[in-house]
C-alpha cells in the first residue's frame with residue numbers, strides 16, 4: 484500500500500506515517516507540499532495520505548482544509564502526534580549569532596514568542612525538515628531551523644535549544660485520507676463540510692442548533708472563505724458521533740433539507756501516536 488506524506492525525511496508527517504502504518508504493509512512516498520499529498524491521493528498515484536489538520540497551539544492548518552475542499556478524498560482516520568520543536572543549527576554556530584529562523588509556517592507560528600524574544604527574522608520553507616536540509620546545504624552559521632529531533636539526526640544538525648514552542652503539551656492532529664470511499668460500520672467521530680445555502684440572520688446558529696437538538700457534540704468547527712465573495716464561508720465540523728448513528732444521519736438530512744450542501748468527509752476513530 485502506497486502512503487503519501489510531506490517530505491523530505493525527518494518531517495513530523497513522516498513520524499506520524501511511521502507510527503500509524505505498520506511496516507509490513509506500507510510503501511512511503513514523499514511529496515514536497517501538503518497540497519501535493521492530497522492531490523496524489525485524489526489522482527490515485529498512492530492509496531492513502533497522511534496530512535496535518537490542527538495544532539494545539541496554532542489551530543487549523545489551512546493548507547489542509549483548503550486542499551480537502553478542492554480534492555475528492557475521504558477521511559478514514561485521525562492520529563494525534565505529540566510535537567516538540569527544537570532550534571537546530573549547523574556545527575560551530577553560536578546561539579547569540581542567530582539572525583534568521585527557518586521553518587514551515589505552522590511551526591514558526593507555534594514558536595512566535597520565542598522568535599520575537601530572539602529578535603530574529605523568520606523565513607518560510609515547505610516543511611520543518613526542508614528548512615533543516617536547506618540549513619545543512621547552506622552551512623549558514625547565522626541561521627537556525629525549527630524542526631524535530633528526528634530532523635536533527637537525519638541531517639546531522641545540533642540542537643541549540645530544545646522545546647521552543649510557546650506552550651507545553653503541544654500536539655498535532657493528522658488525518659488519514661484515501662481515494663476509496665470507506666465502508667463505515669462502527670465509528671465514533673464524523674467530519675462534515677457544510678456549504679450554506681442562502682445567507683440569512685442566524686444562519687450559523689440554525690446549523691449548530693440542528694446538532695445540539697440531536698444531542699451531537701461538536702469538537703471542531705472551522706470556517707473557511709468560499710473565495711467567491713468577501714464574508715461568505717463554508718464550515719468544517721467534527722462531531723463526536725459516527726455517521727452510522729441515526730441522529731447523525733438525521734442531522735445531515737435536515738441540513739440538506741434547509742438547502743445547505745453537506746459533504747460527509749469521513750467517519751473514523753482517533754489513534755494516539
Ligand SMILES: O=C(O)C(=O)C[C@]1(C(=O)O)C=C[C@@H](O)C=C1
Nearest residue numbers: 494495496535587589610611655
Ligand atoms: O513540516 C513538518 O514537519 C510537517 O509535518 C508539517 C507540520 C504542520 O504543518 O503542522 C506538522 C506538524 C507540526 O505541527 C509542524 C509541522
